Amino acid sequence: MDAFLALIGLGASYLASYERARGAALGYRGTESLAYRATRYATLVLALLTGWLEPALWIFVVLTAAAAAVRAWNVAAQERRSPSPRGTSA
Secondary structure (H helix, E strand, C coil), X not given: CHHHHHHHHXXXXXXXXXHHHHHHHCCCCCCCCHHHHHHHHHHHHHHHHHCCHHHHHHHHHHHHHHHHHHHHHXXXXXXXXXXXXXXXXX
16 A cells, blocks of 8 residues: 555656646746645655654645645636637647
8 A cells, every 4th residue: 555655646746746847837827835845755754764654645645636736726727817828829
């Protein structure tokens, strides 16, 4: 189960990073606070130090999936507010 959760967390982390980079490349604003990154890293460090891998991996997966969802929502909200459609060729 630990390996499965780790792979899900890794995939969600890649998705969140891709959404952040793609949104920035398309000109959308997005931020990631230092507190959020510290929480993710601290969760993994505490898991390794205490041996409570499964609960910490669950927390990591939830945090990372939430970050991906928030970033997607942020880009969609900015796109809805923009006056001209992006990605259309003239």
